[in-house]
Amino acid sequence: MEANNVNQGLSPMNKPLIEMENITKRFKVRDGSMFTALDRVSLQVGYGEFFSIIGPSGCGKTTLLKIIDGLVPTDEGSVIIQGKEISTPGPDRAVVFQDFALMPWATTLKNVAFPLEIKGSPATEVSTLASKYIELVGLGDFADHYPHELSGGMQQRVGLARALVAEPTILLMDEPFGSLDAQTRRELQNELLTIWKASGQGTVVFVTHSMDEAVYLSDKIVIMSTRPGRIHEELIIDLPRPRSEATRKDSKYVELVEYVWNVLKILAHPDEPPIKSDTQ
Numbered sequence: 001m002e003a004n005n006v007n008q009g010l011s012p013m014n015k016p017l018i019e020m021e022n023i024t025k026r027f028k029v030r031d032g033s034m035f036t037a038l039d040r041v042s043l044q045v046g047y048g049e050f051f052s053i054i055g056p057s058g059c060g061k062t063t064l065l066k067i068i069d070g071l072v073p074t075d076e077g078s079v080i081i082q083g084k085e086i087s088t089p090g091p092d093r094a095v096v097f098q099d100f101a102l103m104p105w106a107t108t109l110k111n112v113a114f115p116l117e118i119k120g121s122p123a124t125e126v127s128t129l130a131s132k133y134i135e136l137v138g139l140g141d142f143a144d145h146y147p148h149e150l151s152g153g154m155q156q157r158v159g160l161a162r163a164l165v166a167e168p169t170i171l172l173m174d175e176p177f178g179s180l181d182a183q184t185r186r187e188l189q190n191e192l193l194t195i196w197k198a199s200g201q202g203t204v205v206f207v208t209h210s211m212d213e214a215v216y217l218s219d220k221i222v223i224m225s226t227r228p229g230r231i232h233e234e235l236i237i238d239l240p241r242p243r244s245e246a247t248r249k250d251s252k253y254v255e256l257v258e259y260v261w262n263v264l265k266i267l268a269h270p271d272e273p274p275i276k277s278d279t280q
Contacts, residue, residue: 016047017081018045020043022077043222048203051204054264062174065207094163096159108139109144131143134158136161157191159176173204177189
């Protein structure tokens with residue numbers, strides 16, 4: 001299986017939604033030397049794509065996501081969104097974090113409404129939109145509950161609703177299911193695809209350590225190598241949608257998961273031979 005550089009999701013102007021060109025990012029470490037986290041990273045994300053970034057720990061996945069959001073500046077290179085170079089956060093982007101980042105003193109409704117209140121939206125719009133997205137993530141009966149009264153999976157749904165309520169063009173997700181148990185994680189993967197389709201907010205950039213999660217959710221996967229972080233390979237995931245539990249039993253799905261597993265294993269342990277499966 002080879003890297004695939006085919007562009008998907010182009011706009012009518014034949015341009016991708018996100019273009020990252022030769023992104024390099026360095027950080028100063030404790031001894032005063034400079035550490036290169038990302039080295040000349042270039043990638044494109046199309047309109048309406050579910051785009052995942054996977055790689056070994058320390059490859060710069062989260063840093064890359066923060067650069068797309070405008071939270072972290074680049075040392076070299078540029079980020080272009082909808083044809084305009086960006087360097088700061090904007091209303092066209094929203095982030096869902098792994099740690100939920102909910103306000104513990106606020107109810108579900110208040111947590112979800114917070115981005116709209118900060119923006120100064122009219123009170124009627126705040127109430128209507130917050131309630132809409134709380135219903136969309138399946139928490140209509142929990143609008144008056146506080147975070148400590150919700151399970152981990154429910155708290156993550158609140159975080160997702162809070163990101164969606166501002167109706168961003170790009171949803172950035174930083175290992176949002178990483179702290180959840182396996183059953184809840186699998187359930188939320190299915191729910192995310194349903195919510196993604198129902199919300200009409202078409203482009204997701206998703207950071208994960210999980211091979212099966214990346215394959216199950218994505219249209220395209222970028223595999224990164226580490227120290228410094230570079231793009232190792234880009235894969236088109238041509239599994240049909242909608243995805244379901246039957247997808248996980250498809251031989252192509254199994255082959256793709258094992259292929260990504262072998263690539264990551266080689267990146268982490270280049271001297272060890274890859275494991276061959278019956279599907280390869």
